[in-house]
Amino acid sequence: MALLEIENLSVMFGSASRPLRALDGLDLCMEQGEVVGIVGESGSGKSTAGLALMGLIDYPGRVTARRMSFADRDLLMMPESERQTLRGKDIAMIFQDPLASLNPCFSIAYQLEETLRVHQAGTRAELRSQTLALLRLVEIPDAEQRLDAYPHQLSGGMCQRVMLAMAIACNPRLLIADEPTTALDVTVQAQMLELLTGLQKQRGMALLLITHDLGVVAQVAHRVVVMYAGQVMEQGRVPDIFDAPRHPYTQALLASLPEYNVGRKRLATIPGNVPSQHERPQGCVLHPRCSNAQEICRTLVPDPAEFPNALVRCHFPLDKTVGPCKQNLTA
Ligand SMILES: Nc1ncnc2c1ncn2[C@@H]1O[C@H](COP(=O)(O)OP(=O)(O)OP(=O)(O)O)[C@@H](O)[C@H]1O
Ligand SMILES: [Mg+2]
Known part of the structure; x- marks a missing residue:
């Protein structure tokens, strides 16, 4: 039995007519x-x-979830x-x-x-x-x-x-x-x-x-959840994701670590910013910053796809054989 089981956890701020989604459908399972x-x-x-x-999300914030349990106790009904x-x-x-x-x-x-x-x-x-x-x-x-x-x-x-x-x-x-x-x-x-x-x-x-420091995660975590604009882009075991990320965003985050920039004059950076809740683009939230983006990315939100040991929210997940040094976001 998992210690923590979370399915489709979302947090909304803003008014009922104009909701702002700060967290959008988090799935997370943790063992003791x-x-x-x-x-x-x-x-x-x-x-x-x-x-x-x-x-601890106070009014007017609103929390919804399909399931939220801790040590088999239902946090939603409690x-x-x-x-x-x-x-x-x-x-x-x-x-x-x-x-x-x-x-x-x-x-x-x-x-x-x-x-x-x-x-x-x-x-x-x-x-x-x-x-x-x-x-x-x-x-x-x-x-x-x-x-x-x-x-x-x-x-x-x-x-x-x-x-x-x-x-x-x-x-x-x-x-x-x-x-x-x-x-x-x-x-x-x-x-x-x-x-x-x-x-x-x-x-x-x-x-x-x-x-926000992937280096810290690499040192201590067993698994990692990579978030962008309220959504999980990729989650999986640390060794797998650090060796060969499948999401272009994870790849770009990794490429911006000093370890991957040895010998370069400047660190690789990810251009642009996380869109505010008012400016979330249609389709994949990352598409304005992603050089792999195709037409479908601009219109359709990708569902998380299951891979062995990983979940990836991308219409065009990367080939496992591509290392993290190749920058795929727009320069
Ligand atoms: N009480 C609130 N009311 C309205 N919007 C909020 C509230 N708390 C957070 N937000 C918004 O939700 C989004 C996510 O905020 P959050 O603080 O969770 O980000 P974060 O990933 O922890 O960022 P940081 O790395 O800066 O700590 C942001 O757009 C933020 O402005
Ligand atoms: Mg924070």
């Missing part, structure tokens, strides 16, 4: 202990997907009170902006204790000692002295560690980490990633890692 990366450029719907899984208990305890999230999620007015010990208190009983002293253990677990130096610090007294990397401590405080079975390393400098980024994956392995948690 599995690491899945969601990648895509800014605005592709990654955070929206994470928030929808947490049940009363809000039950969903609240699940949230934080069984499914936890590290949010994209750590400073927006840590309250500047309270010490980090207070905020961690409150997180623990929501899901378990205990005296103040017990909660405080658990808090200290958590800070040590996420390798905060001089944890004891840091207990009473306020968020603004900690570096970005330290705040990110506190967020991780908060997220894993109740031993979740699924951790959603939204850009946990993006705002950090390269060395701190590597430390954070190591800490995150170390804890994931130690605890056997499933980890949904949201990032």
